[in-house]
Amino acid sequence: MKHLTMNSMLTAAAVVLVAGSAPAQTLKADIPFTFHASGAVMTPGTYNVLRSGGSKYVILRNVDTKQSVIAVYDMTDPSKELKARGKPGIQFECSGARCSLREIWTASGSPAYGFRVPKSDSDGDKHMAFIPLSATKAE
Numbered sequence: 001m002k003h004l005t006m007n008s009m010l011t012a013a014a015v016v017l018v019a020g021s022a023p024a025q026t027l028k029a030d031i032p033f034t035f036h037a038s039g040a041v042m043t044p045g046t047y048n049v050l051r052s053g054g055s056k057y058v059i060l061r062n063v064d065t066k067q068s069v070i071a072v073y074d075m076t077d078p079s080k081e082l083k084a085r086g087k088p089g090i091q092f093e094c095s096g097a098r099c100s101l102r103e104i105w106t107a108s109g110s111p112a113y114g115f116r117v118p119k120s121d122s123d124g125d126k127h128m129a130f131i132p133l134s135a136t137k138a139e
Helices: 002-019 080-085
Strands: 025-031 035-037 040-042 045-051 057-062 068-072 074-076 089-095 098-105 112-114 126-132
Touching: 025 089, 025 126, 080 089, 080 098, 080 126
Parallel strands: 035 098
Antiparallel strands: 025 045, 035 040, 045 057, 057 068, 074 112, 089 098, 089 126, 098 112
């Protein structure tokens, strides 16, 4: 029951934050795999990535299913992999088939948004997955 209540509160908060984030910049990413972010399991699809000025969170919202998650970040230097690409993107840390949101970078000399990745229980193939970001108009 507590889990259901917490999920309901987070979903309601996401809706309020999305609706009230007029100065937000919206980016788009086509994520072709299931991933984990802030304890939520997110399905493959096209995502709007909303970041609000002055706040330390981003909202990832599936365009088709409307499923959203709020992910709190720490400002960090972009990883070598992201800097080498030189373009905006999302980086996921994957172990076997489980991928977790690790970093978002908007490029152009800006810092990256770093996210906590749960420790992997698996000894599976560990790799990074890069998904490009593109600018889009806010809804």
